[in-house]
Amino acid sequence: MTQTTDPSPSRRALNRLFFVLAAAVVLVIFAYGWTVTDIDFTVTQQPQRQENVTNALQELLSPNVFTQDYTIQNTTTSFLVTCTDDFSAPATQPNTSAPYIAVEPACGDSSDLVTVRGYNFPPNALARINWIATDGERRIRQVVGVEADNFVTKPDGTFSVQIEVPRIRGTSGETHTIEAQGRFPNGAPHFSETTGVVMERMIETIFLALIATTISILPSAILSFLAAHNLMRSVRIPLGNLLVGFTLLPVGYFFGATLLGALGSFVLNLSSGGIAAPAAGMIVVFGAVASTSRLGSAPQIAPRTPLRSIAMTLVVSVAGVIVIAFVAGLALAIDRLGGDGIVGDITRFIGSLGEIIQLVLVPLCGIVGAVAAASIGGMLTTPLLRQISVSVSHILGAVLGVLGGAILLGMVASIGMSAAWMGLLVPAVVASLSSPLLPQLYSQFTGVGLHPTGSQRVVLTALSWIGGAIGFSATFVLMDVSRAMVEGVLPGREVIVSFAGVEVYAYVAKAMLIGAVVAGIMGGLQGTRANFGIGGVLYSITRTLLNALRSIEPLIMGLVFVIWVGIGPFAGVLALTLHSIASLGKLYSEQIETIDSGPIEALQSTGANRLQTIVYAVVPQIIPSYIAFTMYRWDINVRMSTIIGFVGGGGIGFLLQQQINLLRYRDAGVAVLAIAIVVSILDYASAAIRERYV
DSSP: OOOOOOOOHHHHHHHHHHHHHHHHHHHHHHHHHHHHTTOOTTGGGOHHHHHHHHHHHHHHTSOOOEEOOEEEEEEEEEEEESOOTTOOOOOOOTTOSSOEEEEESSEEOTTOEEEEEEESOOTTOEEEEEEEOTTOOEEEEOOTTOSSSOEEOOTTSOEEEEEEOOOOTTOTTOEEEEEEEEEEEOSOOEEOHHHHHHHHHHHHHHHHHHHHHHHHHHHHHHHHHHTOHHHHTTOOEEHHHHHHHHHHHHHHHHHIIIIIHHHHHHHHHHHTSSSHHHHHHHHHHHHHHHHHHHHHHOGGGOSOOHHHHHHHHHHHHHHHHHHHHHHHHHHHHHHTTOOSHHHHHHHHHHHHHHHHHHHHHHHHHHHHHHHHHHHHHHHHHHHHHHHSOHHHHHHHHHHHHHHHHHHHHHHHHHHHTTSSGGGGHHHHHHHHHHTTHHHHHHHHHHTOOSSOOHHHHHHHHHHHHHHHHHHHHHHHHHTTHHHHHHHOOOOOOOEEEEETTEEEEHHHHHHHHHHHHHHHHHHHHHOTTSEEOHHHHHHHHHHHHHHHHHHSOHHHHHHHHHHHHOSSHHHHHHHHHHHHHHHHHHHHHHHHTTSOSHHHHHHHHTTOOHHHHIIIIIHHHHHHHHHHHHHHHHHHHHHHHHHHGGGTOOSHHHHHHHHHHTTOHHHHHHHHHHHHHHHHHHHHHHHHHHHHHO
16 A cells, blocks of 8 residues: 655645746736737627617517518598687597597697507508608607607507697698508518528538539549558658659659540540430440450450559549540430439539539540559559669659659749749758658668667657758749748749750749759668658648648638629639538548547558558548538538638628618628528437437
C-alpha cells in the first residue's frame, strides 16, 4: 500500500499563486475580448431600438402563410355641413340585416366631433371612415384616439367611433357623405402568394443541396483515403521508380492528349450521330473489352511478364477512353431527342453529362496517358534499377532527380504565375525538397543507422528544419516573391523557349533550374534504391488542400461563382459542392483513421495487395459512417444555401434577402418557417435512415 504525502506549505503556496495568476490572465483576456467585440448592453435599452426589434420579431413570428379573400362593402349616410333650423336627421335602418351606419349629430361645423355608429358589420374586421365631399373626393378620416387609419369592429359586428368634420372652404350648407368601408370574408382561407413563391424556392433549395452533396461524395471518398494517415504512412516506393514515373508524366500526357484524345473524339462523334453509329461504337467497345478479358485469362501466359503487363496497361487505357467517349456520345445523341415534361428533363440531364465529358475528354485522355506512361516506365525500369551498382544508383538518381525536379518546379511555377501569393508555392516545394539534404549528409558522415537514438533524432529534426528554411529563403529571394506579394505584380511572361507548342517562360525556367539543382543533389545523395515515403507526401498534400478549402467560407465561394456563372442556383451548387468535398473528405478520412486494424493485418498476412485490403477490410467498416456523414452534410447544405442565396447563389436565401431588404418581415417569416420545417424533416429522415441501415 502506497502512502501519499501532503504537499509542503511552500508547494501549496506556489499552487495558489499559480492559480491566482492564471485567473488574472483569463480575466485580462476576457476583458480585452469584451472591449474588442464592442459589447454594450446600454444600447439595447434604448426605447427606439426596443420598439424596432419588437416590431420585427412580431412580424417574423406572424408569417404571412395564409390569406383571405375579402369583399369590400361601402355603407354611406349623409351629413350636413353647418346645421340649419329646418334640418332633420336621415332615418336609420334598424330592421335590416345589411350593414348600416348612423351619425350623431347628423350636421355640424368644421372641426366638430361627430360619432359614427355601425351595425351588422363583420365581427373583429377592419374598417375605416371616408369623407366624400360634393366634388366626389374621398378623404380618409382618422378615428379619434386611434393612431392608424383603420379600426377593428366589435365581436358583435358593431362599432362606435368619433371623427372630426374636415375643414373645407365654401362647404357651408352642403350635404356631404360619410362612408364606412368594411371587409367581408369571401370563401375559406388559402395559402398566400408568398407561400407559393417560398415553396418553389424551397424545392429549389432542397435539390440544390441534394445535387451539391451527391456530386461531392465520390471525390470526397477518394480524397479521404489519401488523407487517412493510417493507410498512407506505410506507402513507400523506390526513389528510382518514382523519379522515372514522374519524368515520364509530361511525355505520357502529351501522347495521351494527342493520340487518345483523337481516338476519343472520333468515338464520341461516331456514337453521337444516328442509329448505325452507336452500334459501330458498341462493337468497338465490346472488341476492346473482349481483347482485354482474353489477354487476362489466357492459360498459356500464366506468369505476368513485363511485356504482358505493358500490353494490359495499353489495352485498358485505350478501352477506358473508348468507353468514356462512347457513353458521352450516346448521351449527346439522347439529348437531341428532346421531349416535354419529365422526359425532356431526363434527356437534358443526360445531355449535360455528355457535354461535361466532352469538355474534359482531351485533358482526361492526357491524364490517362500520363498514368499509363508512368506505370509502363516503372515496369520497364524496376528490374534494371535492382541490378545496377551502388555508385551507378547514385549517379542515375542525380540524373533522374534533375529531370524530375525541373518538371515538378516547372508545373508548380506555372500554377504560381496565376496569382501573386501563389508564388509562395515554389519556395514551399523547394523547402520540402531541401529538408532531407542536411539530415542525409549528417547520416552519411556520422554513420547514423535506421534506428537513431533520441539525441540523434533531435539533431536530424533540427537539420531538416534548417535545410527547409535555407531552401525556402534562398528560393524566396531568387524568385523575387516579396515584390509580387507586396505590389501584387504577377511574374512576367517572357518566352525563352518553345517546344512542341509549349512555351516556357523565364520565371518558369528559373524555377525549373532551382528544382533541377535541389532534386539532383537529393537524388544523388539517396540513390535510386532508397525508399521514398510517397504516402506521407500525398497525405500532407491532401490534408493541406482539404484544410485550405474548408477555411474558405461558402459565402465567399458563392460570390466568386456568381461572378463566373451568374446569379442563380448553379453558382450555389458549385459553391456548396466545393465546400462539401473539403468537409466530407475530412470527416471520411477521420473515420478511416478510427477503424479496427485487425482485419487489415489479417488480410495483409494472407498476401493481399493494397487494393484488396482496402476493398475487403476498410470499406465494410466505413460504409455506415459514410452514409451518416452524407445525410448530415445534406442537412448542412440546406441550411447553408440560405446564406449562399444572400450573394445570388439561388435558393430560398435569395428570396429571403429580398424580403428583408424590403422590410417585409411577415413574408420573411414564411421563408424562415419553411427552412425550419424542411431541416426538421431532414433530421428525422436521416435519423430513421441511420437507425435502419447504419
